[in-house]
Amino acid sequence: MDFFRPDNWQEALEIKAAYPGARPISGGTDMMVELNFDHDRPEAVVDLTRVPELREWGPEIGRLRIGAGVTYTRIIEELGDRLPGLAMASRTVGSPQIRNRGTVGGNLGTASPAGDGLPPLYASDAEVEVASTGGTRSIPVTEFITGPKRNLLRPDELISAFYIPQATGPQQYAKIGTRNAMVIAVCVFGLALHPEEKRVGACVGSAAPTPVRARDAETFIEGVLQEGGLWESRARIDDAALRRFGEAVEMAARPITDVRGTAAYRVHAVGVLARRTLGWAWEEYRGGGG
């Protein structure tokens, strides 16, 4: 197997153009498992860890642009205040060792329905930036991931970064696993309140072939908040509305039964997570004053 180790982004793109079958490797926390178990024998591997451009993040035209090689540990430490939902999700990934190596770029590359980095991206309408020697394109994350372990990346392309707005309101992330750490999610729920636009982003993970936005639940709760003037008054959301929000989220789930949980359990659990996380996020919003 050929092994390439580019020192910069242009070189990485040129290698990918010349060897479209070459597999990129970032933290290697998914890739090495595949190689070690012989699930994959790519003709070549491109190690991206020396590409400085992939490790950068910063503001860009009203959003944050975060390089595909920024690790979970750095998201927690450097971006926790700007992206609380993604930081919460990052804290649930693996162990400190996995968070030190693993990247959101790798999570997007693997495109697992259980990827913890993904629901916060969905809930905030993130876009994935991909590039080849021919140019760059930006794709909404909801379109980028097309199925379990499938995405829109072409053979000559690499993921360069993702764009996500800085939080303007409370965000939440909740995960159910069979134990507290080092666990693939049974199901998860990510929530983002966007008070400036009076919008709510809600995403179910590990309960369908891809993460899914709970659009009907979003519309329902946006209506409750808007019609009741709750964004302005910061009054409580009543229990019946929280329950109906949870039920609408349940409707968005299309889970399977597997070793980690039954489909019925997952549907029930995402409803509970949705109700709870909305309650927590709204309490935080109410406490925000102003």
Ligand SMILES: Cc1cc2nc3c(=O)[nH]c(=O)nc-3n(C[C@H](O)[C@H](O)[C@H](O)COP(=O)(O)OP(=O)(O)OC[C@H]3O[C@@H](n4cnc5c(N)ncnc54)[C@H](O)[C@@H]3O)c2cc1C
């Ligand atoms: C013990 C253990 C625990 C784990 N726990 C969790 C968990 O709790 N939650 C969770 O979501 N995941 C978990 N994972 C899976 C893994 O850590 C994550 O999916 C992580 O985000 C992968 O990032 P990486 O940088 O290591 O990717 P890599 O393994 O380097 O790559 C993953 C995939 O993305 C592709 N890729 C990487 N970078 C790019 C790029 N720039 N452009 C195009 N394609 C690219 C690779 O070719 C590969 O297909 C765990 C893994 C292990 C081994």
